[in-house]
Amino acid sequence: MRIGELARRTGVSERSLRYYEQQGLLASERTPGGHRDYPERAVDRVIRIQELFAAGLCSKKIAQLLPCIRDHDGGPAVTATPWLVQELLAERERIHRTIADLRRSQATLDEVIDAASRP
Amino acid sequence: MRIGELARRTGVSERSLRYYEQQGLLASERTPGGHRDYPERAVDRVIRIQELFAAGLCSKKIAQLLPCIRDHDGGPAVTATPWLVQELLAERERIHRTIADLRRSQATLDEVIDAASRP
DNA sequence: GTAGAATCTGACACTGATGTCAAGTTCAAG
C-alpha cells in the first residue's frame, strides 16, 4: 500500500511516516518511480511505534527495540542484548512512575469535576 | 522559604519555578530586596503542578485548574465553570487513553525483556 | 497523451518546558 493509505489507516501523518523511515523505524519498498510501497503489516507496526512514542520512548530506543519484537506477522525476533535489557528495564520503571502520576492527576481532575457537578 | 530551598525540596529547578510564576501557576511574596519568598504550602503546590505537567496538561490549562483545587492547606476552592469542566473531562479521557497506551507499551517491553532472560 | 491526484525531497517553523549564561543586586555572616 502507499503512504497515503497507510496514513489514513493508522491516523499518522505522511510526514511522520517519512520521519519514521528516516529514523530507521519503518522500512518500505519502492515502486520503480520511487514511491513508497508498504506491506500490510506496516499498519500494525506503525501503531506499535505510535504507542511507544506515546509512552515516552525516543526514536533511537524504539529503533533498538523494534527488531526484538515478535511481530504479529513478522519473522524471527532478535534477542535483546543485556545492555538493551537494562535500558528497557529503566524505561519500564519510568513508565510505571508515569502511570502513577497520571492516576494522581486523574484523581485531581475528578475532584474538581465532582465539586463542580454538585449543588 | 526562598527559591533555592523550594527547588531542593521539590526537585524542580529554579528556572522552572520562575517559569511557573510567569505562567501564573505559582505566586510568591517578595522580600524588600525583591527576592521570592514562598509559603510552606508552595511545596505541595509545585509537586501538584509537576504531576499535571507530567500528565500532559499545558500550563494554560493548569492555570485554569489550580484555583479549583482544594489545597491541603488552601482556602476555599473556586468552582469550575461548565466550560472548564468540559475541558477537564476531555483531559480526563485523554489521560485514560494514555494510561492504556502505557500499559500496552509496558507489555511490549515485558515481552522483549522476558524473551531475553530466557535460555 | 493529458489532466489531476498522489507522492517525492528538502528546508524551515513551531511548540513548550527547561537548560544555560551574563551582568547586576541582595542577603547573611564574619
Add this chain to the structure above:
DNA sequence: CTTGAACTTGACATCAGTGTCAGATTCTAC
C-alpha cells in the same frame, strides 16, 4: 564593611516530533 553565596531579570539555545510549503516527479484514469 566586606565577602561569597544566593538571588534577580533577560536573552538565547535545545530537544524531538510534527506541520507546512515549494517545486519537481510519478501514478492513474480518461
